[in-house]
Amino acid sequence: VSPASVDLFSASFWLAAAVAVLLLTPLTRVFPRQLGFALVNVGFLLALIKLRTLGAIVGVVLLHALLRACADPKRGSLVLRVVIAGGVAVFCFHKLPLPAASAKPVALLESMLGAIGFSYVLLRMVDVARTVYAGRQPPPGLVGLFNYLMPFHMLAAGPIQAYDDFVAGLAAPAPAPSAVNVLSGVERVAFGMFKKFVVAYSIERLFLTAFMADGWYFVLEMHLYLLWFYIDFSAYSDVAVGLGQLMGVRTPENFNRPYLARNMIEFWERWHITLGDWIRRHLYVPIQLAWVRRTGGRYQLGISLVSVAAAFTISGAWHGLTLPFLIWGVMHGVGVMIATLYRHVLTRRLGKKGVKAYLERPWIRVVATFVTLEWVAASLVVVGWHWEFRR
């Protein structure tokens, strides 16, 4: 079974994009808009993974039935747990290496999960299930659920749209196509492609050695890798946001000059913003609330720190079920814990106004930004290190 993944240079991706952009506005007058978008998404998957698309559709139908049960006050809690546990089990199957002699159906399933980017689909699954369970939204229809879980332009590397945001997008009227909007969308897509295939590609091919070099070049490569990582990753978001703008499909921003962050808390508000939001809503807050209930509200700072550590360790495991990614997650958790603790100590000593004045000092800003940047660079070395070459 040949592996398949969303490739920004593939003909099927750009064909789907062209069809979506050209037809979605006219389709608005013929079909319901969601149905038009679903046809594009299914068509894209058919081009990418052919009949394996049926597996994805069956999965969505199953989840659709479970979400209806999720909204039931009696069975909701149990069904929510089933959805999350099932999703995590499929995720582990997807992330752990398959034995070489796997049966063909197993290999087919694995290639389908890879093509739809199941890591991201899992996060959307959890978001919609918890939103429905919380009663903030009614269970989605089948077509809406498919579009939420597998929008073709967000399959490669997110963003991870919150279900509330998706529903708000449905409620908003379809944007009228305008020349300025089209120019702005085309610019964004072209800039994303330029960043990925010219800038990031050049940095990678000319300078990166997977940290095989020692001495001063190691330090240089550490910073070039930091630069490459941001340019390459944010390029996917640029393409997704640009296409969303052209199609009139709400697509959230994912980056906001992350390397200007003054601490790791701020970093996660600027880097992969939709994942940072997801971690806060579905890991940090629930873990924190569970501990607060257990302790009766005592040890608030301690609970906050433990919740951060747990949330980021799980986040590391989501990025990859390997030791380097776990270390990466722990490093980011430690960074956020230090920032939380430091802010707590500063607030006790200087008061809120004093902290604000302190943080606005130019040299504090420079030092804090530098330290944050170096911490992120060090964490990326752990995942960028070519482990198999070093063994």
Place this chain on the structure above:
Amino acid sequence: MTDRSPGSMPAAGGEAIPTAASEGRAKGDAVRGAASPPGAGLPAWQWALRLLWVAIEIILVCWFAQKGLMFVYQGF
């Protein structure tokens, strides 16, 4: 519909715990909200310039995909 979301529940003691991690929500939302494209009523020469840059970017992407980097390597 009743709201059962954990985020809507107050912490024990009746007061939501202010945490640094939760403070960024407003900022993130602000970023997402700022999606309106600039350039309404753009003069023709600016349109031309922006389209030219898009064309250059696309040409470079295609060129790099084919042979661009080999040329750079030879330059070294």
